Amino acid sequence: MQTQSPAKKLTGIAKCPTGIRGLDEITDGGLPKGRPTLICGAAGCGKTLLATEFIVRGASEFNEPGVFMAFEETGKELADNVASLGFDLASLIRHKKVVVDHVRIERSEIEETGEYDLEGLFIRLGAAIDGIGAKRVVLDSIEELFAGLPNQAIVRSELRRLFLWLKDKGVTAVITGEQGEKTLTRHGLEEYISDCVIFLDHRVNNQIATRRLRIVKYRGSAHGTNEYPTLIDQQGLSVLPISSLGLNYPVSTERVSSGISRLDAMLGGKGYFKGSSILISGTAGSGKTSIASAFANSVCQRGGRCLYWSSEESPGQIVRDMASIGFDLDRHVRKNLLRFHSIRPTLYGLENHLVVLHKMVTEFRPDALIMDPITNLTAVGNDEEIKGMLTRVIDFLKNEGITAIFTSLTAGGTILEQSEVGVSSLMDAWLLLSMVQSASERNRVLYLLKSRGMDHSNQMREFVLTGNGIELVDVYAGLGTVYTGAARLSQKARDEADALERRQTEERRQRDLDMERRSLQAQLDALQTRLANITAEQELGLSLEKQRDDAGQRAESQMARARKAD
Amino acid sequence: MKTKISQAQAALEKAAAQQQAQRYVLRLYITGMTRRSMQAVGNIRKICEEHLEGRYDLEVIDIHQQPTLAEGEQIIAAPTLIKKLPLPLRRFIGDMSNTERILLGMDLRKAAEKGAPVGTDSKQP
Numbered sequence: 001m002q003t004q005s006p007a008k009k010l011t012g013i014a015k016c017p018t019g020i021r022g023l024d025e026i027t028d029g030g031l032p033k034g035r036p037t038l039i040c041g042a043a044g045c046g047k048t049l050l051a052t053e054f055i056v057r058g059a060s061e062f063n064e065p066g067v068f069m070a071f072e073e074t075g076k077e078l079a080d081n082v083a084s085l086g087f088d089l090a091s092l093i094r095h096k097k098v099v100v101d102h103v104r105i106e107r108s109e110i111e112e113t114g115e116y117d118l119e120g121l122f123i124r125l126g127a128a129i130d131g132i133g134a135k136r137v138v139l140d141s142i143e144e145l146f147a148g149l150p151n152q153a154i155v156r157s158e159l160r161r162l163f164l165w166l167k168d169k170g171v172t173a174v175i176t177g178e179q180g181e182k183t184l185t186r187h188g189l190e191e192y193i194s195d196c197v198i199f200l201d202h203r204v205n206n207q208i209a210t211r212r213l214r215i216v217k218y219r220g221s222a223h224g225t226n227e228y229p230t231l232i233d234q235q236g237l238s239v240l241p242i243s244s245l246g247l248n249y250p251v252s253t254e255r256v257s258s259g260i261s262r263l264d265a266m267l268g269g270k271g272y273f274k275g276s277s278i279l280i281s282g283t284a285g286s287g288k289t290s291i292a293s294a295f296a297n298s299v300c301q302r303g304g305r306c307l308y309w310s311s312e313e314s315p316g317q318i319v320r321d322m323a324s325i326g327f328d329l330d331r332h333v334r335k336n337l338l339r340f341h342s343i344r345p346t347l348y349g350l351e352n353h354l355v356v357l358h359k360m361v362t363e364f365r366p367d368a369l370i371m372d373p374i375t376n377l378t379a380v381g382n383d384e385e386i387k388g389m390l391t392r393v394i395d396f397l398k399n400e401g402i403t404a405i406f407t408s409l410t411a412g413g414t415i416l417e418q419s420e421v422g423v424s425s426l427m428d429a430w431l432l433l434s435m436v437q438s439a440s441e442r443n444r445v446l447y448l449l450k451s452r453g454m455d456h457s458n459q460m461r462e463f464v465l466t467g468n469g470i471e472l473v474d475v476y477a478g479l480g481t482v483y484t485g486a487a488r489l490s491q492k493a494r495d496e497a498d499a500l501e502r503r504q505t506e507e508r509r510q511r512d513l514d515m516e517r518r519s520l521q522a523q524l525d526a527l528q529t530r531l532a533n534i535t536a537e538q539e540l541g542l543s544l545e546k547q548r549d550d551a552g553q554r555a556e557s558q559m560a561r562a563r564k565a566d
Numbered sequence: 567m568k569t570k571i572s573q574a575q576a577a578l579e580k581a582a583a584q585q586q587a588q589r590y591v592l593r594l595y596i597t598g599m600t601r602r603s604m605q606a607v608g609n610i611r612k613i614c615e616e617h618l619e620g621r622y623d624l625e626v627i628d629i630h631q632q633p634t635l636a637e638g639e640q641i642i643a644a645p646t647l648i649k650k651l652p653l654p655l656r657r658f659i660g661d662m663s664n665t666e667r668i669l670l671g672m673d674l675r676k677a678a679e680k681g682a683p684v685g686t687d688s689k690q691p
Contacts, residue, residue, distance in 0.1 A: 101637055103640065103642060104640050105640075105642060106657075109654070109655060109656050109657050110657045110658075110659060111656065111657065111658045111659070111667050111668070111670075111671040112658075112659055112660050112664070112667070113647075113658045113659065113660035113661070113662050113663065113664040113667045113668050114605075114606075114609075114660030114661040114662060114663035114664050115602055115660055115661045115663070116602070116643045116644060116645065116646075116659045116660040116661065117597075117602070117643065117644055118642055118643055118644070119597040119643075119644040120595065120597065120629060120636050120641035120642045120643055120644045120646060121642045121643075123597060123629050123630060123633050123636050123641075123644075124633065124636045124637050124641070124642075126633070127633030127634065127636070127637070128637075145642070148642075149642075149643065149659075
């Protein structure tokens with residue numbers, strides 16, 4: 001969408017909001033107020049519906065009464081048609097908010113007998129407008145006049161007068177016209193209405209029909225120039241401004257748990273960033289839906305809302321399957337916290353999926369969205385188109401601050417680290433699931449390929465689905481090999497046996513050493529005793545000798561004394 | 567051959583007599599006292615006087631005065647003449663200047679050409 005220049009804001013033309021989702025956005029506020037707008041397109045493209053919504057929404061939402069001049073359908077037919085879309089036209093007519101005037105022109109009963117004008121039409125329209133103070137007028141489809149009245153020249157000049165007259169009246173008019181061979185309308189109405197021309201298209205591509213809307217011109221106003229996908233559903237028409245969003249969405253540092261505590265631990269201990277986009281890719285049966293469901297379950301348990309877009313399984317099936325691993329999703333569905341939208345991608349085109357998703361998100365206002373799996377969209381578009389669509393989805397969700405999980409099926413035989421539709425670069429976090437095949441079993445392994453803006457684990461984890469949820473188990477990372485499942489268990493047992501043996505050997509050795517130490521100690525004790533004995537003996541010997549010496553001397557001196565020696 | 571012609575002539579006269587008896591209910595819707603409106607009123611009065619003397623009921627309605635009638639009677643063009651009776655209902659739009667068209671549309675053509683040679687007429691069943 002073009003950005004509005006400041007000058008436009010000052011002098012821009014007044015707008016008349018249609019109330020149709022998306023249309024006011026791409027027309028920068030609505031149709032030109034007080035001027036006629038031409039809506040053209042082939043049969044069945046939604047012209048009458050757009051015109052009816054313009055009147056009904058004008059009367060009910062913007063308090064602008066309207067006149068619907070129907071050349072093709074009667075008032076009752078019109079009321080019945082729009083009743084299925086939830087509009088109570090009859091009530092609006094009763095409350096004098098809307099006038100439906102059915103103009104019937106029967107070519108076969110009309111004879112031209114000279115000069116005439118269409119003053120009758122003017123008077124009818126004028127009376128209807130003045131009767132309720134109408135601000136809006138629809139002429140659907142004025143081209144019937146060309147078929148009903150033979151003199152084209154009169155019709156043309158009178159139409160020119162009519163549009164001028166409508167401008168004078170100051171009513172915002174919507175005029176519908178059937179698409180011509182080479183012109184926008186069969187009778188060249190675009191020559192008379194040049195303020196705003198909107199073209200509706202309903203085309204079939206690859207057996208899938210998509211509706212599109214394009215603003216061919218809009219005098220004096222900025223407007224989106226692309227073809228915008230449109231959708232007609234229970235709430236009427238919606239137009240999706242698919243490329244109006246820029247890359248300036250707000251970011252959050254808030255974290256949300258993934259619903260698996262070990263996975264949170266891998267994601268820097270806190271889980272995903274709120275409002276981020278997470279891709280879970282993996283081969284068939286690797287547990288993508290389980291991880292996505294764990295997140296859904298956790299969001300709902302905290303009282304948040306989650307929208308689950310499923311293109312493979314019915315809500316019942318997902319609820320049943322997830323109950324087997326301990327996620328009671330049904331409880332959340334009953335509390336209206338979890339809403340499923342199961343749909344086959346081939347039901348309608350890619351853009352319609354986008355519109356539907358857009359609408360559901362706007363309506364349900366979820367905290368989290370799960371798209372499971374996005375790879376099924378390949379049925380309705382090529383990779384480039386899907387990538388374009390998902391870019392819009394992601395931009396939109398980021399703008400809304402909705403955390404989104406996309407699952408992607410990796411076909412067998414392709415490189416794991418390559419998402420099927422080339423969207424990995426759009427994602428903030430990428431969880432890769434793979435199956436590790438060992439002797440006679442396959443086991444699930446999970447690892448984080450990337451996780452923007454957070455410290456994350458580079459370890460592989462085996463993930464095991466149990467009756468109480470998902471458990472992440474450290475894989476056995478031995479010398480150059482990774483063991484999972486039974487292999488991991490047996491390796492673990494082997495390790496334990498080895499350890500026991502080692503422990504026993506050590507104990508034995510310890511015991512031996514102990515004994516040796518003790519025997520040496522005993523020897524040491526004996527020697528010490530001997531040493532002590534020897535020392536004692538030595539000392540005894542010396543003292544005896546001394547005694548003997550002393551005794552000898554004493555005896556000598558005694559002898560000398562006795563001999564009276566001098 | 568001769569009897570055939572006379573039979574046809576008799577049938578024609580009978581039909582004409584029936585037509586004679588039928589009353590015409592006509593409504594002319596105009597939009598104000600414009601020149602075209604006046605022309606239309608004048609023209610249709612003349613036709614009625616000439617062809618439906620004494621057996622017509624013509625009402626001139628100005629839809630400017632009664633706009634709701636325009637919706638009820640499905641009036642788009644002005645002036646519009648509606649032949650309500652005899653059936654079928656027919657609408658004539660314009661200033662009623664094309665007398666031939668009106669007479670044809672009102673099934674008055676045969677009555678108008680009563681004096682024309684019957685031979686050519688009777689050949690058509």
